[in-house]
Amino acid sequence: MATSGTQRPGGRTERTRLAVLHATLDLLAERGFSELTVDAVAERSGVHKTTVYRRWSSPDGLVAAALRLGTEDDWAAPDTGSVEDDLYEVAAEVVRYFTEPGLKELPTASVLAAFQAPQAAEALYGFYQDRHERMKPIVERAIARGEVPEGTDPVEVVRAVCGPVFYRLFVSREGVTPAGARVTARAVAVAAREGAFRGIPHSED
Amino acid sequence: MATSGTQRPGGRTERTRLAVLHATLDLLAERGFSELTVDAVAERSGVHKTTVYRRWSSPDGLVAAALRLGTEDDWAAPDTGSVEDDLYEVAAEVVRYFTEPGLKELPTASVLAAFQAPQAAEALYGFYQDRHERMKPIVERAIARGEVPEGTDPVEVVRAVCGPVFYRLFVSREGVTPAGARVTARAVAVAAREGAFRGIPHSED
Structure with a gap:
């Protein structure tokens, strides 16, 4: 299946996505959902806040996307x-x-x-x-x-x-x-x- | 088994206990544990705050006692x-x-x-x-x-x-x-x- 250049595994967008979602999983494990904020995820991941907000917008969205990571393993x-x-x-x-x-x-x-x-x-x-x-x-x-x-x-x-x-x-x-x-x-x-x-x-x- | 007068089923202490624990269960169902406070339980039950605090002291204690009510049914x-x-x-x-x-x-x-x-x-x-x-x-x-x-x-x-x-x-x-x-x-x-x-x-x- 053809994908756009920026979406390919290992590409920059993909690296950003993984950094944000892994930071979300780390914070979920450490603090739980009720203490998880988009700002904290941005800080932990090193990805700019506006980038995180643009793509995921809320703690709910971040956690949902992060949990879906589990379906990408082997x-x-x-x-x-x-x-x-x-x-x-x-x-x-x-x-x-x-x-x-x-x-x-x-x-x-x-x-x-x-x-x-x-x-x-x-x-x-x-x-x-x-x-x-x-x-x-x-x-x-x-x-x-x-x-x-x-x-x-x-x-x-x-x-x-x-x-x-x-x-x-x-x-x-x-x-x-x-x-x-x-x-x-x-x-x-x-x-x-x-x-x-x-x-x-x-x-x- | 002998019990003190104030502890007998239907006695005043018992009625107070049941009022407080049923109010706890109501609030637990309506708001969940993270929003449950001793003050709100006192208000809902009509029992004086100091009485509630003296006996149960915390939301954890109230919820624990209220959940134990379930073992008293038939x-x-x-x-x-x-x-x-x-x-x-x-x-x-x-x-x-x-x-x-x-x-x-x-x-x-x-x-x-x-x-x-x-x-x-x-x-x-x-x-x-x-x-x-x-x-x-x-x-x-x-x-x-x-x-x-x-x-x-x-x-x-x-x-x-x-x-x-x-x-x-x-x-x-x-x-x-x-x-x-x-x-x-x-x-x-x-x-x-x-x-x-x-x-x-x-x-x-």
Whole structure:
């Protein structure tokens, strides 16, 4: 696809964009959404205030664009050869990402920002839609191996494995460990093998 | 158990306590934790400011005490005669409680407050510990009926059925309907029947 010269990866506009969005993510992790200002992002990024305001205009817009950065990485679903182990890897990555000091601040602030700004909620939705898409191969490969039956809904399986981890973190506030992730992955793998995730109407609505 | 005269249910101290805590819940639902002040709670409740400050001293303390009110109700787990239907009732109640306008504001503000104040997080933890305890009969009765095997962990089953609902609401931001609750209840019931929730070490840690 042809793009204009200034938009190409590594070009100046692109470097400015990345500087601003990474500064936004840093400040989101450090201060949270309610303390984030366009001026602070400009200062942190070294990009002139008027440039930042012209393109993003508000903290909401900055955070939304910054969260969408997450869909530009090269993350791929684990491929261990077993559906239970793939699901365990997914759940354990969530545990690590949301509990390890120095790592957990940004994802936690992102989940919180979605309560506080509709644009952030929309961006978080977009991020997880993208992750759901990238995790489909886990179930598709399990079907091909004959581990789970045809028609198993790959996204519902992902929700089933991530849900209890997030429930412990942000609802029941019990905390979570990789052992908890293993319990969940095992239960979801059993349910998937038994065909519990087949024939689901509109699961992606 | 003997209690002092002023502490008895319906006594004056008790009426004051309930007026203050219900005013706290109203304001939490209307404004959220970050806008909640002790003065506003005093005004809304009609209880004198000094009385409120003397007993609760901070918004954190008020919110924590108000969230603990939830453990004083007479909520009991559904008892439909089938583990899948019991789990569906639980999940559908969460869907209703967190999506219906006029109903969703308080529970949503409570989940949000837990991100913002450690005392609120602790109170939310206490609330869900209490709910977990009250939901144990769902699995205990299913074991007695022979629907699920002995040793099935009742709390892990609850996490499995509530988790995906909360994941849709507050993480992937996809929204959720009673149909989504049915999918989850069915999958968890299958996994439970197959023994996927047995032999779980320290599930309540």
